[in-house]
Amino acid sequence: MxxxxxxxxxxxxxxxxxxxxxxxxxxxxxxxxxxxxxxxxxxxxxxxxxxxxxxxxxxxxxxxxxxxxxxxxxSPARITKPLLRKEGSDRGAGEFDEISWEQAFELLVDRLKKIRETDPKKFALFTGRDQMQALTGLFARQFGTPNYAAHGGFCSVNMAAGMIYTIGGSFWEFGGPDLDHAKLFIMIGTAEDHHSNPMKIALSKFKRAGGRFISINPVRTGYSAIADEWIPIKPGTDGALFMALMHELIRTEQYDAAFLKRYSNSGQLVCLDAGPEEGLFLFDPDS
Structure with a gap:
């Protein structure tokens, strides 16, 4: 046991x-x-x-x-061998029998085979921070299920995708925001345990140099506690806040039109006609 x-x-x-x-x-x-x-x-x-x-x-x-x-x-809780819940024990009791890898593979093959032969979509696959998400995702798709996810999908992929589309690279690859050349820094819902050490070092230097720091977060965390201004929005209203900010920038013409036209897709027209192309960018077929 x-x-x-x-x-x-x-x-x-x-x-x-x-x-x-x-x-x-x-x-x-x-x-x-x-x-x-x-x-x-x-x-x-x-x-x-x-x-x-x-x-x-x-x-x-x-x-x-x-x-x-x-x-x-x-950690004494570290699992080094496959474990099978002890026969007759209740789920959550924490009582297991060690089994061999061969036994574990046989159990997996038997169970997954039945699922794949009936309804593959009933199989859900989740992996941790394993850096093998491309491989595990490929396995899930080959198995026939769209129900797969990994640690990054709940943690930082959205942030990385946003920064790749805006500044060309994700957060940790570039070491964080360029606070050495900034006068205003706006932080949006950053968790305390993410990028914490370099961020704290950079924020300390930034504030000592006279920079203004605004934190947008429903909770007044450690970062928000040292911010010059804390904006405690309600959870889930990030989009509404930034749509309002963009509306105000456009209304007052406080944006760099030349920069947006040259370096972004902001200058492209969007199709508003009902149909399959609604919401997509318009393109000239002759260009």
């Missing part, structure tokens, strides 16, 4: 630890920020994580979430 939770302590907190024998420099994988970290090893075993002061992104700063990354190796 396998029990995830145990009353036995993970380690003795007052036991004097021997020093690390090796340090490996790598990047943190606890969020998309990818801060530089140092992994301290003792006889090949991970014993400690801290920030890498030589890394240009976080400059040695590490958050609690990053420090907790050691638990991906040390």
């Amino acid at each position: 396998f029990k995830i939770f145990s009353k036995d302590p993970i380690h003795d907190p007052i036991h004097k630890q021997a020093p690390a024998t090796e340090i490996k420099k790598t990047t943190c994988y606890m969020c998309a920020c990818r801060c530089g970290i140092r992994a301290h090893l003792r006889d090949g075993e991970l014993v400690y994580i801290d920030g890498n002061p030589e890394h240009p992104l976080n400059q040695g700063v590490i958050c609690a979430k990053g420090s907790a990354g050691i638990m991906k190796q040390k």
Whole structure:
């Protein structure tokens, strides 16, 4: 029988630890920020994580979430073998029997075969932050189900797509907004644990240089607490707020028409006629 939770302590907190024998420099994988970290090893075993002061992104700063990354190796709840709920135990009781990989594959093949032969769409696939979403998505489509998702779809893909379409790259690839050359910074609903270390470093420098910081968030989080202005909109009204802002910019002609015409699709006409092309850009077939 396998029990995830145990009353036995993970380690003795007052036991004097021997020093690390090796340090490996790598990047943190606890969020998309990818801060530089140092992994301290003792006889090949991970014993400690801290920030890498030589890394240009976080400059040695590490958050609690990053420090907790050691638990991906040390957690007593870490699953290292396939588990099958113990026969007769209740769901949620946390009682499992270890099984072999061969048994696990046989169970999966048997169950998935029945689903695929009846209704493949009943199969839903969700993966975590595995960087294999293209492969798992391909598998789901080949299986015959549209019901697949991954961590990024709930976390940052929308942000990355928006920034790719506007400035040509996603958030973490470019290290964040260019606050060194900004006078006004507007943050919209950013979670505290995302891009936190570089953002906090940059915001501190930005505010000391006299920059104005506006935070738009239903909750007054740590970022909003240091903002010059906090706008607590209701959840789900982001679109309405920005449609109103765009309306006001257009009404007062406070926009760079030449820039929009040259570098965006704002100058293109949109079809308003009812039909299959309604809402799409108009194109001259002869051009």
